Amino acid sequence: MKAEIYVTYKQGILDPEGNAVKKALNSIGFDAVGSVRFGKFIEMEFVDVDRAAAEKLAEEACRKLLANQNTETYRFEIVD
Amino acid sequence: MKIAVIVFPGSNCDHDAYSVLKGIRRMEVNFVWHKATDLNRYEAILIPGGFSYGDYLRAGSIAKFSPIMTSVIDKAKRGYPVLGICNGFQVLVESGLLPGALITNRNLKFLSRPVSLVTRTTDSVFTRNLNKGEKLVMPIAHRQGNFTADEETLKEIRDDDRIVFTYGSELGGNPNGSVLNIAGILNKERNVLGMMPHPERAADPLLGSTDGLKIFESLAGNS
Numbered sequence: 001m002k003a004e005i006y007v008t009y010k011q012g013i014l015d016p017e018g019n020a021v022k023k024a025l026n027s028i029g030f031d032a033v034g035s036v037r038f039g040k041f042i043e044m045e046f047v048d049v050d051r052a053a054a055e056k057l058a059e060e061a062c063r064k065l066l067a068n069q070n071t072e073t074y075r076f077e078i079v080d
Numbered sequence: 081m082k083i084a085v086i087v088f089p090g091s092n093c094d095h096d097a098y099s100v101l102k103g104i105r106r107m108e109v110n111f112v113w114h115k116a117t118d119l120n121r122y123e124a125i126l127i128p129g130g131f132s133y134g135d136y137l138r139a140g141s142i143a144k145f146s147p148i149m150t151s152v153i154d155k156a157k158r159g160y161p162v163l164g165i166c167n168g169f170q171v172l173v174e175s176g177l178l179p180g181a182l183i184t185n186r187n188l189k190f191l192s193r194p195v196s197l198v199t200r201t202t203d204s205v206f207t208r209n210l211n212k213g214e215k216l217v218m219p220i221a222h223r224q225g226n227f228t229a230d231e232e233t234l235k236e237i238r239d240d241d242r243i244v245f246t247y248g249s250e251l252g253g254n255p256n257g258s259v260l261n262i263a264g265i266l267n268k269e270r271n272v273l274g275m276m277p278h279p280e281r282a283a284d285p286l287l288g289s290t291d292g293l294k295i296f297e298s299l300a301g302n303s
Contacts, residue, residue, distance in 0.1 A: 017184060070230075
């Protein structure tokens with residue numbers, strides 16, 4: 001069982017990497033790209049836990065370490 | 081004043097800070113490894129610059145779980161001065177001792193050059209020797225020094241006179257995109273200062289500026 005975790009900047013927080021990549025995409029012809037948000041993708045594997053416990057652990061890991069809640073938001077999926 | 085310079089794996093301004101503090105009258109300085117847990121004999125703490133834990137995940141985010149940080153937070157809560165420089169500022173923010181966050185510089189570059197600072201408050205042990213509005217020159221060296229916070233936090237630190245340094249207009253102005261040109265802030269109790277510029281790299285005429293000494297002399301209580 002593992003958690004697939006996505007951490008991105010909150011709306012309203014300037015995302016310098018996202019902005020730079022958006023400009024690069026626009027400059028090579030991707031005119032339809034209006035905005036790009038950068039973030040992190042984290043895979044976390046669990047040993048010997050059920051789904052409910054995995055969800056709880058993923059939530060706690062996001063809150064305590066993986067996301068800085070001042071600037072970032074997170075979501076995750078538990079997959080088998 | 082006995083001051084501890086905390087050393088994390090990846091700290092790289094620890095020796096600079098140590099060497100400068102050693103030269104300050106009435107300062108007694110020691111290195112303290114991050115695995116230590118006891119800071120009882122110290123009256124002040126300095127968290128130096130560098131790349132603690134390689135800056136993995138977010139700068140300062142892993143260092144906050146080092147054993148020593150429990151004692152650093154305890155010292156801070158008991159009113160002892162804690163100074164975080166550069167990566168040290170990032171560690172203090174991640175630890176919750178200071179508000180806001182330090183994100184990637186506006187231009188995505190690692191910036192290593194002198195900046196101009198304006199002293200915004202002298203109401204702290206770190207700046208009591210300075211004058212309000214006094215300009216200082218010292219270097220920055222960071223990629224994640226772009227200070228940001230929500231409106232409510234910004235209002236609070238502004239109303240409480242907790243913005244200590246802002247980037248001045250000289251030497252290229254605000255280098256990293258920090259909101260309100262913020263270069264350094266205090267906690268509510270005014271005993272914890274985090275700043276991105278490096279006073280320890282501006283403490284010898286050979287390095288082009290001795291402005292950084294004013295902060296260490298203030299802290300030591302020397303006139």
